[in-house]
Amino acid sequence: MDHDQSRIDHHALAAACEQRGWGPTKLARELGIAAGHGPEGMSRQYARKLLSGDRRPGPHWMPHVIRVLGLDQTAGFLDPRAGHVDTVESILALGRSGTVNRRGFLTTSGGGALAFLGVPDAEAITRRVHSADHGVRVGRGEVEAVWQMAQVLGANSAEYGGGHVRHLAVSYLTRNVGPWLKGRYTEATGRALYAATSRLAHLIGWMSQDEDDASAARDYYIHAYRLADEAGEEELAATALRGLTIQAMEAGPRQRSRALALAEECVNRAKDIDDLRARAYYEITLAEAATLDGDHRLATRTLAISQTHIEHDWDTPSGTSWASHFTIGRWSHVSGMILAQMGDLTGAQAQLHQALAVHGLDSRRSRANVLGNLGTLHLRQGDLDSALTTWARFLDAAEGVQSVRVRDSALDIHTRLARYPDDPGARELAERAAAFLSQGPSR
Numbered sequence: 402m403d404h405d406q407s408r409i410d411h412h413a414l415a416a417a418c419e420q421r422g423w424g425p426t427k428l429a430r431e432l433g434i435a436a437g438h439g440p441e442g443m444s445r446q447y448a449r450k451l452l453s454g455d456r457r458p459g460p461h462w463m464p465h466v467i468r469v470l471g472l473d474q475t476a477g478f479l480d481p482r483a484g485h486v487d488t489v490e491s492i493l494a495l496g497r498s499g500t501v502n503r504r505g506f507l508t509t510s511g512g513g514a515l516a517f518l519g520v521p522d523a524e525a526i527t528r529r530v531h532s533a534d535h536g537v538r539v540g541r542g543e544v545e546a547v548w549q550m551a552q553v554l555g556a557n558s559a560e561y562g563g564g565h566v567r568h569l570a571v572s573y574l575t576r577n578v579g580p581w582l583k584g585r586y587t588e589a590t591g592r593a594l595y596a597a598t599s600r601l602a603h604l605i606g607w608m609s610q611d612e613d614d615a616s617a618a619r620d621y622y623i624h625a626y627r628l629a630d631e632a633g634e635e636e637l638a639a640t641a642l643r644g645l646t647i648q649a650m651e652a653g654p655r656q657r658s659r660a661l662a663l664a665e666e667c668v669n670r671a672k673d674i675d676d677l678r679a680r681a682y683y684e685i686t687l688a689e690a691a692t693l694d695g696d697h698r699l700a701t702r703t704l705a706i707s708q709t710h711i712e713h714d715w716d717t718p719s720g721t722s723w724a725s726h727f728t729i730g731r732w733s734h735v736s737g738m739i740l741a742q743m744g745d746l747t748g749a750q751a752q753l754h755q756a757l758a759v760h761g762l763d764s765r766r767s768r769a770n771v772l773g774n775l776g777t778l779h780l781r782q783g784d785l786d787s788a789l790t791t792w793a794r795f796l797d798a799a800e801g802v803q804s805v806r807v808r809d810s811a812l813d814i815h816t817r818l819a820r821y822p823d824d825p826g827a828r829e830l831a832e833r834a835a836a837f838l839s840q841g842p843s844r
Contacts, residue, residue, distance in 0.1 A: 415452050417470040419655075425449040435465040488525060488631060489582045492602060492624040495617075496575035525631040526591040536584035539594060543581045547597035550577075555604050555723075559764040562804030563611025570605045574598075592632045599628035599637045603723060606644050610651075613805035618648055636674050640723045642667035643686050650693055657694045664690035668703075679724035681711035685735050692742045704739060707732070730756045734771050741778060750778045766807060769798040773810030780817060789826045796833050811837050 418428055425448040433442025443462075450456035451466075458466045554570050578598055586594060606621030622644040629637035642663055649660035664687040671683045684707035691700035711732045737752030753775040757768070776791035792814050799807050815834040821827035 414458075414466065414470065418452060419659075421470075422655075425452055428452065431469050432462060432465050435469050436462065488624060488627045489529070492598070492621075492628070493575055493579045493582070495620050495624060496571050496579070526588055526595060530586065530588050530591055533583075533585045537580055539581045539584045539586040539590060541590065541593070544590060544593045544597050547578055547581075547594070547601055551597065551601045551604050558604070558608055558611070559766060560802075562766050562802045562807065563608035564803030564805075567605060567608040567612060570601065570608060574601055574605065592634075595628045595632035596634045596637055599625045599632065599634065599641065600723065602628060603637070603641055603644060606641075610644070610648055611804045611806060615648060615652070619645065622648065635670055636676070636679055636724055639667050639671035639674070639679075639683055642670060643683055646686055646690055650690055657690070660690045661687075661694045661696075676725060677710040677714040678727055681707040681714070681732060682724045682727040684710065685732060685739075689735060689739055689742075692739050697743055700739060700743065704736060708736070731767065734767075734774070738774060741774075746778055746782055750775065750782070753778065765798050766802050766804055769795055769802060769804075769807045770810065772798060773807070773814065776814065777817070785821065785824070785827070789830055792830055793833075796830075796837060799837060808838065 418424070421427075423431070425445050428451070429443040429445050429448035430440045432448070433440055436442055447456065451458060550573055554566055554573075557566050578601065581594060582598060602621050603625035606618045606625060609615075609621060610618035622641050625644070626638055626641035629635075629641055646660050646663040646667055649656040649663055652660075664683075667683045668680075668687050671680055674680055684703050688700045688703040688707060691697075691703060711727075711729050733752045733756035737749040737756065739749075740746075740752060741749035753771055756771050757775070772791055772795035776788045776795060779785075779788035779791055795810065795814070799811060811834045815831050815838065818827045818831040818834070
């Protein structure tokens with residue numbers, strides 16, 4: 402195998418180490434052993450420079466870096482001679498990998514995926530337009546079909562959870578959209594097709610995340626970003642970055658710095674977007690990431706900016722983009738959770754009540770999530786009766802929803818109610834939660 406250094410950058414190396422929980426000491430030890438020099442064969446200082454990007458692995462170390470960190474999985478999609486990543490071939494391989502062994506896909510190690518995010522390919526569409534001499538002819542009708550299907554599948558998932566129709570979305574990507582992506586079209590149609598496919602890829606990423614399939618979610622978000630970037634669609638690119646941000650936030654404390662960096666890049670990418678509602682969507686994500694990272698000053702400032710933007714555009718008719726469906730009700734939910742994280746339980750409770758009672762929420766899944774959080778706030782303030790009433794409404798809304806987040810809320814409720822064995826209402830609700838959980842996992 403050709404171990405050309407242009408295949409690997411320090412982002413890929415650092416991401417692979419982070420996924421394994423390796424710092425420079427562990428990396429140096431493993432590479433020293435792999436190279437036959439023993440655990441002291443590489444200095445910690447050299448390994449630290451590899452992780453920071455100050456040094457690239459030399460010819461002696463490169464084969465061992467690739468083998469130890471599994472970075473050779475990218476070989477099928479990174480072409481050092483052409484200097485580009487073929488996003489179309491890659492996302493179709495990703496779609497097919499859902500029904501075959503995923504171990505052969507480029508992002509198995511995690512590092513490959515994050516390197517893929519950072520490799521620009523401004524000529525991707527132009528190159529395909531110029532090289533296509535066969536395949537189906539694609540026009541605006543096919544592009545419109547992708548947008549319409551993404552909207553239909555998205556509406557269903559918002560109502561019943563990401564696990565409900567993910568298999569249909571992946572099948573549509575590989576069987577219908579795939580031949581169009583590899584077909585013949587003008588450059589303008591190609592950009593529109595890539596943009597529509599980015600929306601579909603992001604939707605599948607969201608569905609995967611809602612099914613607790615973190616690896617697939619990351620891979621689809623990466624591809625959604627790439628497609629949007631190649632199409633020149635800033636809002637779609639920012640939305641994909643937001644998906645990666647949310648995933649990093651949900652991964653726990655060790656990913657909080659990455660979540661904050663992704664959120665800042667998301668807001669930066671969207672700074673020139675005219676749609677203030679979309680900008681509020683990204684800004685409140687940054688506020689949430691800053692809160693989790695302990696930067697309450699940044700969180701408060703960004704939350705205020707986001708509020709100004711959402712209140713300015715809250716009643717504007719929704720467009721077709723993902724971000725344009727961000728309502729003031731959903732804003733209230735997220736802002737309430739941010740306030741709760743910062744210790745303002747009264748303010749948080751008011752925001753969640755506002756999300757439900759004032760603005761309303763347009764899907765069962767959204768209502769269930771807010772009700773689960775609101776019940777927990779009631780309990781934290783010592784109001785068991787209100788918590789029980791709210792959680793009963795949660796279970797009503799959760800019926801039939803296939804979402805790991807909703808399922809986690811039901812498990813959380815069941816666990817918390819075990820503290821009240823002598824309360825008949827708590828016992829009854831705990832039994833309802835147990836019955837909901839007994840229906841099986843959401844995936």
